[in-house]
Amino acid sequence: MTARDLAIAANRALAAAGQSDMVWGHAAVRDPDGRGIWIKAPGWGFEEIDGDRIQLVSWDAEVVEGDGAPHKECHIHLEILRHRPDLHGTxxxxxxxxxxxxxxxxxxxxxxxEGALFGGADVPRFTLTGGLVRTPDLGRALAGTLGDAPAALxxxxGLVAAGTSAEAAVMHAVLxxxxxxxxxxxxxxxxxxxxSDGAEAAAKRDECWPPSQIDAGFGYLARKDGRR
Structure with missing residues (x-):
């Protein structure tokens, strides 16, 4: 599956998981050719995303492919993925x-x-602003708060989540x-x-959420969406 198709599937999986907020919120996938991110076009709900409602947005926050302006909060995804080259989805x-x-x-x-996803540690919290993350500086600050965690409040x-795959990013948000x-x-x-104490929580994280189970959960959401 291409990064473009993964971005479509990721957005639709979030709808299947009940994370829709009308037209707000977004999932993004790193472009494998280094051109930026594939992200849903503004003004559409998670469940409405298809091939005509997806954008390729450059690292300079410019639309390379697709229609319209980029999301005001595209810097969330751009800066997290810039900060963590090992990540592929947000x-x-x-x-x-x-x-x-x-x-x-x-x-x-x-x-x-689900709580064991963080191995017994509290979830990080981004408190610099409760408003929109609409600048690179705020995106970088959010990336710093997220650090190596799978997700942050x-x-x-709302929340932000990331993963070494689009599937993992979606599941981390859902979990x-x-x-x-x-x-x-x-x-x-x-x-x-x-x-659970710290030791049990860490063990449960490894036992309950290996890549195979993350993929299984995403597969369920994709089937629930009914379009993959």
């Missing part, structure tokens, strides 16, 4: 559970398989949102009393 969404959980300013605990805004939703549910019932 996601930014306004997943509701992640936004709600970030507002509590409480640690994300490994109380579920953006309080008052973070799921972990936030599970902890919100537990906290609504009372104090959280049981979670």
């Amino acid at each position: 996601v930014h969404s306004h997943a509701q559970a992640a936004v709600a959980f970030a507002a509590l300013d409480t640690p994300l605990l490994p109380i579920s398989h 953006m309080p008052k805004h 973070l949102d799921g972990a936030c939703r599970t902890q919100l549910t537990a906290m609504a019932a009372g104090p959280v009393r049981v979670w």
Whole structure:
């Protein structure tokens, strides 16, 4: 599958996972020829993305292929992928559970398989702004916050996720949102009393989320979308 096709599939998989926010949010895939990123065109929902609604955006944030202007927040993807040459996919969404959980300013605990994605460590949080990440400087700051983590919360805004493949980036976004939703549910019932310690969480991360399981999860979302 080409990077262009992967970008289409990634955006549609996010819709299948319930991360749509009307026309906002985007997934991107590194162009293998070094020209920039493949990203959905502005003004369309995740589930609406097809071959006519995808753009190739250069590292200078200019549209090389496709119609219209680039996303105002394309710098999220450009700067994370520039900062981490090993990464090939990125996601930014306004997943509701992640936004709600970030507002509590409480640690994300490994109380579920999804929570173990971070190996028992809290999820990084980008707090420089709750507004749009619309400049290279803000994109670089976000990339620094993300670091080597699979995903980060953006309080008052959403989440960002990344992976060595488009499939991994999508699944990291989905798993973070799921972990936030599970902890919100537990906290609504009372104090959280049981979670994995660091050693168990790290072991569960390796056991539950190897590449084969990441690909299996993405494959499910692709089948749920029904177009791949």
